[in-house]
Amino acid sequence: MDKLLIRGGRQLHGEVRISGAKNAALPELCAALLTAEAVTLQNVPRLQDVATMLTLVRNMGVGVERDDHGTVRLDASTLTSPEAPYELVKTMRASVLALGPLLARFGEATVSLPGGCAIGSRPVDQHIKGLTAMGAEILVEHGYMIARLPKGWKRLRGARIATDMVTVTGTENLLMAATLAEGETILENAAQEPEIPDLAEMLISMGAQIEGHGSSRIRIQGVDKLHGCTHQVVADRIEAGTFLCAVAAAGGDVLLRHGRADHLDAVIDKLREAGAQVQAVDGGIRVQAQGRLKAQSFRTTEYPGFPTDMQAQFMALNVIAEGTSTVTETIFENRFMHVNEMLRLGAKIQTDGKVAVIEGVDKLSGATVMATDLRASASLVIAGLVAEGETLVDRIYHLDRGYDQMEAKLRGIGAEIERVK
Ligand SMILES: CC(=O)N[C@H]1[C@@H](OP(=O)(O)OP(=O)(O)OC[C@H]2O[C@@H](n3ccc(=O)[nH]c3=O)[C@H](O)[C@@H]2O)O[C@H](CO)[C@@H](O)[C@@H]1O
Numbered sequence: 217m218d219k220l221l222i223r224g225g226r227q228l229h230g231e232v233r234i235s236g237a238k239n240a241a242l243p244e245l246c247a248a249l250l251t252a253e254a255v256t257l258q259n260v261p262r263l264q265d266v267a268t269m270l271t272l273v274r275n276m277g278v279g280v281e282r283d284d285h286g287t288v289r290l291d292a293s294t295l296t297s298p299e300a301p302y303e304l305v306k307t308m309r310a311s312v313l314a315l316g317p318l319l320a321r322f323g324e325a326t327v328s329l330p331g332g333c334a335i336g337s338r339p340v341d342q343h344i345k346g347l348t349a350m351g352a353e354i355l356v357e358h359g360y361m362i363a364r365l366p367k368g369w370k371r372l373r374g375a376r377i378a379t380d381m382v383t384v385t386g387t388e389n390l391l392m393a394a395t396l397a398e399g400e401t402i403l404e405n406a407a408q409e410p411e412i413p414d415l416a417e418m419l420i421s422m423g424a425q426i427e428g429h430g431s432s433r434i435r436i437q438g439v440d441k442l443h444g445c446t447h448q449v450v451a452d453r454i455e456a457g458t459f460l461c462a463v464a465a466a467g468g469d470v471l472l473r474h475g476r477a478d479h480l481d482a483v484i485d486k487l488r489e490a491g492a493q494v495q496a497v498d499g500g501i502r503v504q505a506q507g508r509l510k511a512q513s514f515r516t517t518e519y520p521g522f523p524t525d526m527q528a529q530f531m532a533l534n535v536i537a538e539g540t541s542t543v544t545e546t547i548f549e550n551r552f553m554h555v556n557e558m559l560r561l562g563a564k565i566q567t568d569g570k571v572a573v574i575e576g577v578d579k580l581s582g583a584t585v586m587a588t589d590l591r592a593s594a595s596l597v598i599a600g601l602v603a604e605g606e607t608l609v610d611r612i613y614h615l616d617r618g619y620d621q622m623e624a625k626l627r628g629i630g631a632e633i634e635r636v637k
């Protein structure tokens with residue numbers, strides 16, 4: 217199993233190219249299922265999750281062509297089997313995003329329930345509730361959601377849907393399903409994460425009629441048919457945020473090319489308060505930091521609040537910052553698994569339910585640590601960059617799910633980091 221070996225203590229200088237967003241690319245690959253015409257996605261990141269999604273759609277009979285420059289061409293005219301089996305869904309929860317498009321276009325879909333995962337139980341009841349409101353009959357049996365239209369129906373029917381909580385993939389599934397439904401759908405309490413307007417723009421370029429994306433109320437007029445398109449995946453704000461924290465923690469001066477500062481307001485505000493200089497510049501984000509920063513308290517919330525997907529990485533910064541900080545995780549019930557690993561590096565952290573109290577220490581000492589989920593892995597890499605001596609991060613298959621060549625990018629800006637077996 218691959219591991220990352222890091223020798224800490226090097227500042228970071230230079231330029232990093234931010235890849236396309238995992239959390240935009242995955243729903244957008246599923247959006248290609250909505251049409252029989254070819255869809256071309258550009259700026260698709262090289263990630264294990266993308267590979268899994270391509271395997272999933274290939275298994276359904278979709279034609280997939282991928283080049284080495286981030287372009288993926290999908291042809292779902294040949295789709296024969298609208299199914300997402302457990303073996304693939306269990307490794308990637310985003311497979312549930314196939315449900316809405318399949319049901320909307322074919323009137324049937326069988327998708328494995330994703331089940332719990334390391335960061336929380338993550339049910340999909342709101343996806344089911346929304347599609348049911350659009351007329352779908354969904355049976356949950358033997359671990360599968362078996363969805364179909366009522367007898368005699370040709371399409372889903374538009375509905376007004378208010379989800380019980382803000383859900384990102386729930387909004388995306390319902391948005392995609394609504395594009396081909398009969399009549400109008402209104403999604404209330406919709407998620408506003410930048411990946412949603414990016415998906416909506418793609419759907420609009422396929423002929424969908426959508427308004428209000430990027431706000432909490434999305435209005436969709438269903439159309440009979442969608443056509444092919446070419447769409448560029450938006451830059452990954454979480455990858456950019458991770459590099460911002462890495463530079464803030466290790467010190468240095470780095471340009472994040474293609475990074476979108478306007479998608480990272482909550483994180484950038486905290487970094488500035490901590491003492492880092494962060495500027496939106498032409499073509500990206502520039503971050504500069506020197507010396508020990510000041511710890512910052514924050515709580516995770518839905519966009520535009522502080523993202524849960526940045527909680528662990530910012531905590532790595534707080535661990536070696538000056539002062540005591542409080543981090544409150546409000547989205548997922550089990551997203552502090554990096555804490556025990558950070559303790560092995562010398563951090564001082566106490567957790568009580570959804571709150572972690574971090575007393576900044578002036579140094580960390582390298583150790584072997586184990587990655588437990590995607591962003592926990594990234595936080596351990598950041599901690600390793602500042603720890604004295606060697607840190608070995610085990611189980612980095614989690615990292616490979618969602619970061620495009622992280623170690624090569626870090627090496628490019630001066631980190632001593634290598635992948636070992
Ligand atoms: C592929 C993708 O885009 N993943 C992101 C997406 O995950 P994902 O879309 O799975 O996360 P949600 O926004 O749906 O989850 C928010 C909260 O709602 C709960 N919930 C959600 C749906 C549902 O039917 N029932 C329910 O109870 C979840 O358990 C969680 O507590 O948004 C999360 C929150 O920003 C991010 O951490 C993930 O990186």
Ligand SMILES: C=C(OP(=O)(O)O)C(=O)O
Nearest residue numbers: 239309310525590591618
């Ligand atoms: C939790 C995450 O992803 P996923 O929803 O794909 O598990 C993440 O990107 O941090």
